Amino acid sequence: MAKRNGAGTLRFSRTLAIMAAVALSIVALALVPQPEADAVASLPSGFQESVVFSGLNNPTAVEFAKGGKVFVAEKSGLIKVFDGLSDTTPTVFADLRTNTYNFWDRGLLGMALDPNFPTRPYVYVLYAHDAPIGGTAPRWGQPGVSSDPCPTPPGATGDGCVVSGRLSRLQASGNTTTGGEKVLIEDWCQQYPSHSIGSINFGADGALYVSGGEGASFTFTDYGQAGSPPNPCGDPPVGVGGTQTLPGAQGGALRSQDLRTAGDSVGLSGTIARVEPDTGAALPTNPLAGNPDPNARRIVAHGMRNPFRFTIRPGTNEVWAGDVGGGKYEEINRVANPTGGVKNFGWPCYEGTPRHPGWDALNVNVCENLYSAGPGAVTAPYFAYDHAQKVVAGETCSTGSSSISGMAFYNGGSYPTKYSGALFFSDYSRKCIWAMFKGANGLPDPQQRATFVAGAENPVGLKIGPGGDLFYVDFSGGTIRRVEHFAANTPPKAAATATPTSGPTPLTVNFDGTKSTDADAGDTLSYAWDLDGDGAYNDSTSPKPSRTYTTTGNRNVGLKVTDSRGASDTLDQPLVISAGNSPPTATITQPGAIKWKVGQKISFSGSATDPQEGTLPSSALSWSLVINHCYSANICHKHPIQDYPGVASGSFVAPDHEYPSYLELSLTATDKQGLKNTKKVRLDPQTVKLTFQTRPTGLKLLVGDNRTTTPFSRTVIVGSSNSIGAPSPQQLGGKSYRFVSWSDGKAQNHVVTAPTTATTYTASYKVTGAVTDTTKPTVSRVTPTPGSRIRYRKPTIRATVRDNVTDLRKANIALFVDGKRKPRFTYDRRQDRLSYTTRRLAYKRHVVKVVARDAAGNRKISRWSFWVVKRG
Numbered sequence: 001m002a003k004r005n006g007a008g009t010l011r012f013s014r015t016l017a018i019m020a021a022v023a024l025s026i027v028a029l030a031l032v033p034q035p036e037a038d039a040v041a042s043l044p045s046g047f048q049e050s051v052v053f054s055g056l057n058n059p060t061a062v063e064f065a066k067g068g069k070v071f072v073a074e075k076s077g078l079i080k081v082f083d084g085l086s087d088t089t090p091t092v093f094a095d096l097r098t099n100t101y102n103f104w105d106r107g108l109l110g111m112a113l114d115p116n117f118p119t120r121p122y123v124y125v126l127y128a129h130d131a132p133i134g135g136t137a138p139r140w141g142q143p144g145v146s147s148d149p150c151p152t153p154p155g156a157t158g159d160g161c162v163v164s165g166r167l168s169r170l171q172a173s174g175n176t177t178t179g180g181e182k183v184l185i186e187d188w189c190q191q192y193p194s195h196s197i198g199s200i201n202f203g204a205d206g207a208l209y210v211s212g213g214e215g216a217s218f219t220f221t222d223y224g225q226a227g228s229p230p231n232p233c234g235d236p237p238v239g240v241g242g243t244q245t246l247p248g249a250q251g252g253a254l255r256s257q258d259l260r261t262a263g264d265s266v267g268l269s270g271t272i273a274r275v276e277p278d279t280g281a282a283l284p285t286n287p288l289a290g291n292p293d294p295n296a297r298r299i300v301a302h303g304m305r306n307p308f309r310f311t312i313r314p315g316t317n318e319v320w321a322g323d324v325g326g327g328k329y330e331e332i333n334r335v336a337n338p339t340g341g342v343k344n345f346g347w348p349c350y351e352g353t354p355r356h357p358g359w360d361a362l363n364v365n366v367c368e369n370l371y372s373a374g375p376g377a378v379t380a381p382y383f384a385y386d387h388a389q390k391v392v393a394g395e396t397c398s399t400g401s402s403s404i405s406g407m408a409f410y411n412g413g414s415y416p417t418k419y420s421g422a423l424f425f426s427d428y429s430r431k432c433i434w435a436m437f438k439g440a441n442g443l444p445d446p447q448q449r450a451t452f453v454a455g456a457e458n459p460v461g462l463k464i465g466p467g468g469d470l471f472y473v474d475f476s477g478g479t480i481r482r483v484e485h486f487a488a489n490t491p492p493k494a495a496a497t498a499t500p501t502s503g504p505t506p507l508t509v510n511f512d513g514t515k516s517t518d519a520d521a522g523d524t525l526s527y528a529w530d531l532d533g534d535g536a537y538n539d540s541t542s543p544k545p546s547r548t549y550t551t552t553g554n555r556n557v558g559l560k561v562t563d564s565r566g567a568s569d570t571l572d573q574p575l576v577i578s579a580g581n582s583p584p585t586a587t588i589t590q591p592g593a594i595k596w597k598v599g600q601k602i603s604f605s606g607s608a609t610d611p612q613e614g615t616l617p618s619s620a621l622s623w624s625l626v627i628n629h630c631y632s633a634n635i636c637h638k639h640p641i642q643d644y645p646g647v648a649s650g651s652f653v654a655p656d657h658e659y660p661s662y663l664e665l666s667l668t669a670t671d672k673q674g675l676k677n678t679k680k681v682r683l684d685p686q687t688v689k690l691t692f693q694t695r696p697t698g699l700k701l702l703v704g705d706n707r708t709t710t711p712f713s714r715t716v717i718v719g720s721s722n723s724i725g726a727p728s729p730q731q732l733g734g735k736s737y738r739f740v741s742w743s744d745g746k747a748q749n750h751v752v753t754a755p756t757t758a759t760t761y762t763a764s765y766k767v768t769g770a771v772t773d774t775t776k777p778t779v780s781r782v783t784p785t786p787g788s789r790i791r792y793r794k795p796t797i798r799a800t801v802r803d804n805v806t807d808l809r810k811a812n813i814a815l816f817v818d819g820k821r822k823p824r825f826t827y828d829r830r831q832d833r834l835s836y837t838t839r840r841l842a843y844k845r846h847v848v849k850v851v852a853r854d855a856a857g858n859r860k861i862s863r864w865s866f867w868v869v870k871r872g
Contacts, residue, residue: 042396042454045519046416047485048493049453051572052085052471056478057146058640061111061199064465065118069175072473072480075107076100076146077127081175085466091175093123098143099181101130101163103150104193104641109308110210112200114277121172124184124277126200126210129166132232133186139163147643150193156641157219157656157721158599159228160191165212165268167200167280184280187268187295189233189255190215192222194639195306195324203317203338208277211321213306214270214347216253218326219656220751221358221704221723224251236264246749247365253348254366259302260344261366266295270347272307272319273298274338285339300338303345303378307333309461311407311423320382322404322425326351327705328831330404331381332425346370346378353380353781354800354831357707361727362749380781383436383446386828387631393837395451397432400631406433406462406472413468415485424452424470426459429629429637433459433472440789440869447784447792457481476638491567492518492525496559502578502675508548509577516561516569523563530558533574552580554673583675584610586621586667595686596654596663597756598719605649608669608677618648622668625652630660638664658704659687659717686718690752691760699730699737700807701763702749707830709807716754725749726763731805734855737765777803777812777852779862786864791871793840797825799850799862802832806854816849841868 041049058075065071068084071093077100080090100108110126117123130137130148140161141148150161165188171179188197195213202208215233216222224235224244234240235251244251250261256270275298276283282297283289291297301319310321319335323345329352333345348359349367359367370377385391387402406426410419421438433453439445453459453472461473470483495515500507513527528537531547533555539545549555556574588606596602604623608616623644630636644650654663663683670676692701694710701707702725703714716722726748728739739748743762746752752761781800784790801813810827815836825836834850845867853859 041456043452043483044450046487046490047483048490048519050482050484051479052482053082053090053480054478054573056080056480058107058475059473059478059480060107060109060475061461062463062465062471062473062480063111063113063123064463065113067118070480071111071113071123073108073111073125075109075475076102077108078146079108079111079123079125079170083175093172093175094125094170094177095144096125096127096181097146098141099127099129099137099166101128101138101140101148102146103140103148103161104156104639106163106190106193106196109197110200112202112208115202115206118172122277123170123172123177124167124200124208125170126165126167126197128190128196129164129186131164132162133164133189135164147645149642152599152601152653154228155599155653155655156193157217159226160217160232161193162227162232163190164188165190165197167210169277184275185210185268185273185298188212188215189267189269191227191233191252192217194218198306198308199310201310201312202277203274203312203319204315205317206277207274207283207317207338209272209274209300209310209312209319209338211272211304211307211310212268212270213304213308213324214253214256216255219658220721221362221749222252223249223254223362223364225249225751236261247363247368249364250366253305253359254364256303256305256347257344257349257366257370259296259299259342260370266293266299268295268298270302270304270307271299272301272304272310272321272335274300287339287342299342301333301335301343301345303343303347303350304333305347305351308403309405309407311409311462314409314411320407320409320423322407323347323381324403324405325387326356328352328387329381329384330387330402330427332383332404332407332423333379334382343379344370344377345381350378352384352386352831352833353798354802354833356705357830358702358705358723358725361702361707361725375780391427391430391432391434392449392451395432396454397427397430397451398635399430400635401429401629401637402427403429403637405460408462408464408470410435410470411464411468414487415468424462426456426462426472428458428460428475431456431458433462433470439791445790445792447790447795453483489563489565489567490519492516492523492561492563492569494559494561494569494571496571496575498557498575498577501576502582504582505552505580506548506550507577507579508546510544510546511557511559511575512544513559513561514543516559518563520563523565525561525563528560528562530560531555533557549577549579554578578673578675581671581673581675582611583677584608584613584616584620584669584671586669586677586679588665588667588679588681591665591681591683595684597686598654598656598717598721598754600654600719601651602654602683603649603651604665606667606679607648608667610669610671613671616669616671619646620670621646621648622670623647623650624666624668626664627655627657628662628664629657630662633660636661654685656720657717658720659685659715661685661717686756687715688718688754688756689758690714690716690722690754691758692724693760693762694726695762695764696732696737698732699763699765701726718754718756720754721751722754723749723751724761726765728765729768730765731771731807734771736768736771738768740764740766771805771856773805773854773856773858775804776858776860777801777806777808777854779850779852779860782848782862782864784866787866789867789869791869793868794838795841795866795868796835796837797848799834800832801827801834801850801852803852803854805856808832808852808854812853814851816851818846843868843870
């Protein structure tokens with residue numbers, strides 16, 4: 001941990017992971033201490049990142065207590081407490097590993113301190129409970145173990161290892177707990193390993209707010225049709241063991257609409273609840289306080305896929321939730337008044353503002369009833385960003401793979417005044433943090449967005465902490481990071497390398513600190529080294545010193561750099577020099593050069609030798625399995641699946657996942673002195689090409705979330721589950737068609753298991769007559785909002801433009817701004833969504849007109865206006 005002089009602030013380090021683009025690769029990582037501490041994240045001028053805490057294991061949440069203590073939750077179920085920002089040796093506050101199901105995206109994900117902590121000494125936790133609702137843990141894991149399995153059967157992505165969610169209260173006594181765990185709520189049936197529970201926060205009213213996902217499959221359109229027994233969450237109308245069928249199914253992702261279905265008890269999946277923090281019961285001021293169902297009374301918002309992170313706007317009870325999307329959009333949803341009425345954000349029937357094409361095509365009753373209720377039955381996202389588009393034009397943050405992962409409001413401190421009231425939000429997959437600045441109405445303005453941290457380290461949570469600064473949780477790197485602003489002199493950033501870092505004595509090591517930097521023009525740096533590890537920076541002032549170590553042992557070498565105006569910085573982590581010791585060598589014996597298919601059992605084995613200790617025992621070995629979820633060959637994010645500590649061999653079953661994706665298996669060997677060596681093997685899947693056709697050609701078919709004009713093909717993993725559907729009726733060339741049959745003889749909407757050889761699936765349709773179309777297209781869900789006053793002079797105009805008969809194209813639509821036609825807009829036919837980013841607009845009222853004409857000549861003209869106003 002590094003400190004700057006005079007400020008007590010901290011520096012950060014980052015190691016950039018470079019993923020191989022080969023079919024199978026084995027990589028050796030000598031995990032002797034970090035050879036270099038060098039910031040790579042990009043921030044606005046005057047801002048710098050620092051590492052506050054390191055050495056954590058998959059941290060998920062951080063909380064700052066009055067008096068300086070800092071609580072950090074780890075996914076395994078451990079909670080650690082630091083006495084302050086300078087503390088490097090945390091105390092284990094609570095060990096919930098036996099109760100916590102730590103597998104894939106499940107684990108201990110949410111934590112909050114009582115607003116009056118430590119007067120009210122309560123710590124609230126939200127985790128995946130390793131048992132079904134009402135059951136006893138552990139069901140799948142073992143007591144006290146950090147990483148839990150999901151055996152086959154039932155299989156993580158096959159029938160699913162069913163667990164639940166739990167909200168509990170712990171009582172603090174010093175740095176540990178006392179009195180045991182008080183369970184407040186046990187609910188949230190989770191069949192599949194993602195869309196798990198989420199966050200907990202307190203409102204200004206003292207209410208405790210809690211979020212949870214719908215626990216459904218991410219590999220197929222899940223309405224409750226799978227499981228062992230079938231429908232294991234007992235969703236209506238059939239109960240546990242029953243078979244869910246269309247159109248009446250209510251399981252899977254449809255659990256997030258449970259509040260709208262009658263005749264059964266209400267679950268909390270896909271909701272935000274508002275509860276009394278001492279009991280977990282609904283508050284009497286909740287919108288449905290008079291409902292006989294206890295969960296219905298708790299709910300203030302529903303219709304969300306995975307509201308993983310949310311925050312409360314300071315001084316209010318407004319809930320701002322980041323909902324992790326499916327295949328198209330990430331959403332920021334606002335509940336302006338949690339006591340004023342329950343908000344329905346539409347999932348799975350809607351994603352972003354449009355109808356979800358997959359669920360729309362299924363004609364399932366839950367969604368059809370919601371569509372029939374009209375646009376007013378759902379609340380549109382406050383802001384949504386398309387997976388294929390930048391959040392901020394021209395930024396370096398990637399597109400494609402996306403998962404919104406953090407929310408926090410800036411509420412005053414050292415940041416420039418333009419950040420006052422800004423909403424920070426992050427994306428784990430894109431590795432970025434953005435700011436949405438306050439608009440004329442005092443709320444964050446979606447048209448005023450800026451990239452804040454590009455290249456952020458695996459952010460899974462944002463929090464405002466000491467000094468009003470933004471802190472974020474680095475999940476994969478095991479750190480807590482701080483972003484500070486310096487109005488005048490920006491401190492330098494210390495960075496150093498050492499070569500070699502270990503070996504027999506005498507060991508001569510060459511150090512290099514010349515990669516240290518300073519952001520201020522004209523500043524020069526001076527160097528002070530601690531080469532003997534005694535904590536004093538008095539061994540050398542050279543930028544490139546060398547040292548010969550003649551005695552055996554580890555030394556923590558430090559570097560302090562000081563600029564010409566007196567600001568200084570030290571390394572985030574020392575360079576550990578291990579004299580008289582060399583690292584072990586890990587060897588992966590199997591698997592070798594294989595390509596896997598879903599459901600295949602893969603055995604692994606390995607060993608390690610050490611120059612000083614010889615063959616290492618299995619207790620010195622640890623394996624880790626992750627899946628890399630990719631948008632393209634070079635844009636991926638990781639999902640840790642399971643760890644296998646203390647074993648030389650074992651096996652796992654290849655999971656189902658969309659393509660492109662690949663598995664990565666790591667073996668780490670650690671000697672008695674702590675030196676490590678890691679080998680990694682990349683395991684790519686077997687793939688197969690599936691082709692989809694219709695008779696006649698040119699109609700649309702549904703594969704996964706995508707509704708596409710035939711013919712088309714998809715590359716998928718052999719053995720994977722793929723939802724396909726034949727929307728009916730459809731119109732083509734002035735004729736109406738209805739579905740007759742699939743070439744595989746299955747139902748109109750069904751799941752196909754990808755075969756080993758290329759296969760064509762053909763849907764046959766029958767003409768039912770000529771199309772008589774007298775209905776005009778519709779224009780809805782427009783932004784900027786009609787009548788709104790915005791400060792951003794280059795807003796993006798958006799509108800949903802659709803027709804019930806004609807498959808509209810861009811040529812069917814015309815856009816005008818202030819009377820001038822704008823032909824360079826985009827139109828997403830899959831989502832029926834028009835988008836156009838304006839040039840710099842004047843400070844005045846602006847009028848937008850959209851004209852849409854369908855194939856029958858029916859024309860719709862829609863006009864609205866908004867104001868661009870000056871700041872102040």
